[in-house]
Amino acid sequence: MSKRFDAYPYVWRLPLLIWQGLFFVGPLILMVAMSFWLVRNYRMEPDFVLKNWDRMLGRDYFWNAYWVTLWRATLAGVLASLIAFPASYALAFRVSETTRRWAIFFLIVPFFTSYLVRVYAWQVLLAESGPINAVLGFGGLGPFTMLNSGFGAMVGYMTLVLPLVVILQTFSLAAIDRNLIEAAWNLGASPRETLFQVILPAARIGLILGATFAFILSFGDFVSPFYLGGSKPPTLSILIIDTTKSGQQWPRAAVVAIMMIATLFVAAFAAVGAAYGRRK
Amino acid sequence: MTRSTFTLSRRRLLAGAAGAALTTPMINRAWAADPVQINMLAWYGHAEPDIVAEFEAANNVKFVPKYYAGGDNMLGLIAQSPPGTYDLILSDAEFVQQLNMAGYIEEMDPSLYPFDDFWPEYQNFPGHWTGDQLWSVMVRFGLLGVSYNSNVMTREEAMSYNAFWNPKITGKLGHFDWHLPSLGQVSLLMGNRDPSPFDISEDAWEAVMDKTLSLKPQVGGYFDYGGTFASLKNGEMLAMAGIGDWITGVLQKDGAPVASVIPEEGGIQWTESYSIGKGTTKHEIINKFINYMLSPEGQVKSIKMAAYPGLSPLKSGWKAIQEADPAEAKRSGLIEGDDQSPIKLLSEGRLFFRDIPRQQDLEDWNDFWSEYKTA
Numbered sequence A: 001m002s003k004r005f006d007a008y009p010y011v012w013r014l015p016l017l018i019w020q021g022l023f024f025v026g027p028l029i030l031m032v033a034m035s036f037w038l039v040r041n042y043r044m045e046p047d048f049v050l051k052n053w054d055r056m057l058g059r060d061y062f063w064n065a066y067w068v069t070l071w072r073a074t075l076a077g078v079l080a081s082l083i084a085f086p087a088s089y090a091l092a093f094r095v096s097e098t099t100r101r102w103a104i105f106f107l108i109v110p111f112f113t114s115y116l117v118r119v120y121a122w123q124v125l126l127a128e129s130g131p132i133n134a135v136l137g138f139g140g141l142g143p144f145t146m147l148n149s150g151f152g153a154m155v156g157y158m159t160l161v162l163p164l165v166v167i168l169q170t171f172s173l174a175a176i177d178r179n180l181i182e183a184a185w186n187l188g189a190s191p192r193e194t195l196f197q198v199i200l201p202a203a204r205i206g207l208i209l210g211a212t213f214a215f216i217l218s219f220g221d222f223v224s225p226f227y228l229g230g231s232k233p234p235t236l237s238i239l240i241i242d243t244t245k246s247g248q249q250w251p252r253a254a255v256v257a258i259m260m261i262a263t264l265f266v267a268a269f270a271a272v273g274a275a276y277g278r279r280k
Numbered sequence B: 001m002t003r004s005t006f007t008l009s010r011r012r013l014l015a016g017a018a019g020a021a022l023t024t025p026m027i028n029r030a031w032a033a034d035p036v037q038i039n040m041l042a043w044y045g046h047a048e049p050d051i052v053a054e055f056e057a058a059n060n061v062k063f064v065p066k067y068y069a070g071g072d073n074m075l076g077l078i079a080q081s082p083p084g085t086y087d088l089i090l091s092d093a094e095f096v097q098q099l100n101m102a103g104y105i106e107e108m109d110p111s112l113y114p115f116d117d118f119w120p121e122y123q124n125f126p127g128h129w130t131g132d133q134l135w136s137v138m139v140r141f142g143l144l145g146v147s148y149n150s151n152v153m154t155r156e157e158a159m160s161y162n163a164f165w166n167p168k169i170t171g172k173l174g175h176f177d178w179h180l181p182s183l184g185q186v187s188l189l190m191g192n193r194d195p196s197p198f199d200i201s202e203d204a205w206e207a208v209m210d211k212t213l214s215l216k217p218q219v220g221g222y223f224d225y226g227g228t229f230a231s232l233k234n235g236e237m238l239a240m241a242g243i244g245d246w247i248t249g250v251l252q253k254d255g256a257p258v259a260s261v262i263p264e265e266g267g268i269q270w271t272e273s274y275s276i277g278k279g280t281t282k283h284e285i286i287n288k289f290i291n292y293m294l295s296p297e298g299q300v301k302s303i304k305m306a307a308y309p310g311l312s313p314l315k316s317g318w319k320a321i322q323e324a325d326p327a328e329a330k331r332s333g334l335i336e337g338d339d340q341s342p343i344k345l346l347s348e349g350r351l352f353f354r355d356i357p358r359q360q361d362l363e364d365w366n367d368f369w370s371e372y373k374t375a
Helices: A008-034 A051-057 A060-094 A097-112 A115-126 A131-138 A150-174 A178-186 A191-202 A204-220 A223-228 A236-245 A250-276 B002-023 B025-029 B049-059 B071-079 B093-101 B161-165 B179-189 B202-213 B225-233 B245-253 B283-294 B296-303 B315-324 B326-331 B342-347 B362-374
Strands: A038-040 A043-045 B036-043 B061-068 B088-092 B137-149 B173-176 B219-223 B239-244 B258-261 B267-277 B351-353
Touching (some): A008 A250, A051 A250, A060 A097, A060 A150, A060 A204, A060 A236, A060 B362, A097 A150, A115 A131, A115 A223, A150 A204, A150 A223, A178 A191, A236 A250, A236 B362, B036 B267, B036 B283, B049 B283, B049 B296, B061 B071, B071 B088, B093 B267, B137 B161, B137 B179, B137 B245, B137 B283, B161 B239, B179 B202, B179 B239, B179 B362, B202 B362, B219 B225, B239 B245, B267 B283, B315 B326
Parallel strands (some): B036 B061, B036 B088, B173 B219, B173 B239, B267 B351
Antiparallel strands (some): A038 A043, B088 B267, B137 B239
């Protein structure tokens, strides 16, 4: 009897495996294979040549775009975490349960509208002749160039990631055992010590995951660097578009995509390691 | 009791069903022939109602467009579809040869089209013919020069591509994000006119690259179709390289203070032409449509196309727009002798057909454009 094959757990695991196989592993393998193909007369032909890799990784413009993307995504992760933290802290510790629930609801509402539409709205707001510069103008400031710049792109990234980061941080902060904080107080810890030695370490997982999501979403985003950053300079996602547009070079675009996925894997594993790893 | 109720309701049901069947549009439509579907591969706007609605109604056809952005994109779409997918292909002229080489289009019969009515300059458009064989018929074109905000720059200042380096627009020069028009314009500024700004030696290409890189501090962004419109309209960009009236003409109608001019160094012409997709079975109606678009009526529609305006290569088209809309004829230079008239520009040697690079690989130009963007 004990040797009888128990299908039950496997049946429940199967959908996940099929899903991952169909929509992640399969396409990924195809993309890796495609990066060795050749394009002749605008048509892809299966082949096994290193030309695409050589060509993309041997170009300065690829590496320029790579470092710009990495830097901007890192900055977005750090900025989103810093901007979100006071709000998350207040939601977790300073407001009633009902207020927090409403706040979470309102943080989800932005996702009801398309991100692209929100970015177009920012185009109007950030324009040199737009309302923000008009208000600043009353105070004798500006006009500032905010569109088609790194600043514009960062505003877009925050639009994309900030609500999510606040939600993740709020949940992890709210889950902290209040007894720990009280104990810290009772043992004479200052507010600063309580924050850095009790609250932040206890909420570590949520804080790191929030920053990681911000990094991942910003790293792959095309909309903000294009429509608010003016492709100046292009990020890797814009480089993918450019590469496919010019001469249907999907294999070269695949090289860029694989480099992006590899980078995200490293970043995600490092983050998960930092979040769940044992503390020294 | 129950039985009679049942009978009654069944009768009602049957009557209702019969009534519904008779009034269903599906049934009614069976008496009229379904419209013939014409699959068109084109730039945005070419199968929109302002262009095709009247022809559709008069001929019981329905255009089903697949829109692309750029010749590469077009070739990619065809390459990925089975033969016969597209009945009618609207292509940029410089890509017709590639369509032909790849075997995507059919030979056309020149006697079916009003070539006598074309301006002589456009009767033998390069790339449309191989010997006596015709592969594509030009339907409209436009000019690319200096597009500028007229509140900031005067027409005189815009009369040279040096306007792009004008300190008044530092950080406010936009690029239409495609290498051919912008690099072609720099090539013209460098004096590459004989035979064309796209047919240049390696040394001249080096010089074009250096000159282009010196433009970088002026650049405020690289834009697609929508971005080009928006940034010129809201004043975010004060001049734009690589475009012309096809963008500013639309904005002018909206009241934006923008204009385009062909500078002294010359302009670049974009050209759109119809080809017949290989494998189609609808030759008769397609030829009828091409002739409709080449007729005075069709040319007026094309000149005023809502998506983006174009010029007419036909003498009767000029006459028709001068009568139908004199202001538009004046605005777009479709009057003999006008200083921005394309025929005059051609005769002065100041207009060059957009082309793919002749002495370098297209890839080299592409690569440089990517480098320039990240520089």
